[in-house]
Amino acid sequence: MNREVVLRLSKYRRLLQKLKVLGLERVFSNNLGDALGVTPALVRKDFSNLKITGNKRGGYIIDELIASIDLILGKNQPREIVIVGCGKIGTALMQYRGLEKDGINIAAGFDIKPEKVSYKGEIPVLGIEELENFIKSRQIKIGVISVPESAATDVFEKMINAGIIGFLNFSPVELKYSKDSIHFDNNNSYVINNINLAVEIENLFFYVNNSQAENS
């Protein structure tokens, strides 16, 4: 399943939950398509690939859709992550309530600076030297990298050695990945999702400058 499909499943899941809270029991592919900005045909294709069928008059049963998507996304398994680098971005993520709501639990933050280490907050901040033991003992597989550029590749290697295989990287370093963001090493496949904020904003400037040129 490609990345775009998986992202859409997450988005359907989120929307279905909200519709359910509003009391709805059924939903049509064009409702979901409208909300996500995709065609109803694509929604139906996504669901038929999951072996979920609706019917033209009644639509899809929301509870069935949610259960099927949860099975695929592994929502029923414990979902713990770590955050490495507790500067501005890392600390904001640790305090962000949006993850908890989706059942994603931040087990700990890690930082190289001793003055950041703290057991006082809801989520402990540990020294970087405890990273490997902590991750191995908790069998955590997903980590966020929010360290400065100079520390990124070093932290990346430390996390790989500790057993992390899925990375969300906010550092400005493009961590190495193969064409489809998955590369292989000693039978492990790593998934690295690089989010470079400056690149994202630069990308917007490109479109804005070009759309203004077109309009003038």
Next chain:
Amino acid sequence: MNREVVLRLSKYRRLLQKLKVLGLERVFSNNLGDALGVTPALVRKDFSNLKITGNKRGGYIIDELIASIDLILGKNQPREIVIVGCGKIGTALMQYRGLEKDGINIAAGFDIKPEKVSYKGEIPVLGIEELENFIKSRQIKIGVISVPESAATDVFEKMINAGIIGFLNFSPVELKYSKDSIHFDNNNSYVINNINLAVEIENLFFYVNNSQAENS
């Protein structure tokens, strides 16, 4: 030019600057390809689309590449943005030094809570009621949305009315967009880049769970 190409140009630009600082004057397509995890053929294709040619023995001249990319990305124009919503994520972005380095200047933050309004910091935080005047008078076109879910669509409309056409949206609401993230309204085209952190992490869990199933 599609989004992927523009993102690659930003990444080449970043890498070229670093190579230049190291004293290099020329670079080959396979160096750039290795660093970005793409094929040298794709690098050459990107550059030939920009009418930049290298030669097999000498490679590309770094200064020429940088100048051409800057022209396309509009790097020589003033690049001001606003941040709407000065909670955890918004404040982290305002304090993040990574944008400044790339010549992206945060003109102001905006928040609905009067106690957040402040002219003391390097970047002022203004009340949301000043949004429209500020953006219009400074002719700012790009804005970051980092408000809670409940405020996202309201803030989005306010920003459109003020003249913002490029959006980086960190709220968990998927702001409406057409198939290729650009939709048209009264002759303006809007570009909306939604970054949903929970969705990104969920996506990693999907790959990690599935790669473990394959390996076991």
